Amino acid sequence: MPLSDPAPRELLHLRDIQLRGWQREDGLYDIEAYLLDTKAHPFENENRGRMEPGAPLHGLWLRLTIREDMEIVACEAASDHTPYGICPQAAPNFSRLAGLRIGPGFNRAVAERVGGVHGCTHLREVLGQMATVAYQTLYPIRARKEREETARLVAAGQAAPRRTPAMVGSCIAYAPDSPVTLARWPWLKETAEG
Structure with missing residues (x-):
């Protein structure tokens, strides 16, 4: 069921976020995001000049490589399009996320490593969604292993964890x-x- 019909309106801004979860051949998992911001009207950008409708204001990539236990092995960021020339300098700092575990306290730990002037607001915001995609990507794998372990314990006459x-x-x-x-x-x- 879609939302109700909106009031008459004009599109001003469009943000598209693509999120993907991948299983790698080496046993690790890649969670990738691409964020694209565009405007529906022309505007002036102090760094890039006149921006035409549909021209990418932000085109940002982020990849988390994780283990099955949700530990980040590596993080890579890249910027195809940014509003300011200095913005891509934040990308290398996202490698600081290696060693973090996705779970309770994740957002706080992210802010400590790439918050404020060390990171990019848009990439930090998408990390929360990437954490959810990591759970969704790994859930079937982790659930299957948990069922197999429970079956093994029951077959051995042991109580399954509850x-x-x-x-x-x-x-x-x-x-x-x-x-x-x-x-x-x-x-x-x-x-x-x-």
Whole structure:
């Protein structure tokens, strides 16, 4: 179902963000983003002169190479288009993200390494979305391995771990007492009832 019909309006700005998750042959994963900003009207840019409609104001690339445990092995940034000549100088600083783990505290750690004058606002903003894409990319792989480990433990006569998955409580579908959560992790029913 689409949004309701809008009031009459004129397009002024367009930001397109492409996000992709890749499995590499070497066992690592690449999460890539491309951010493109354009305007629907001509305007003057103090560094680039007259910008025509549709001309890229920002054309920014970012790649996180991660392990299955969500640790960043490498980060690479590149700028095809920027509003100012100095902007591409921020790109090498994003390599400072190597060694971080995507998870709790990730945004704070990113701000410490490439925040303020050391980074690029637009690339920092897209990192949060890249973290989500990393989870989405790796979820089937990690879930399969967890199921296999549980089956191995059960086959060996051991109790399967019953920890609350991190996604429980993260949205309406994964509310602790939602039917989705309780169907997927039935042992949580005791917690939801108690």
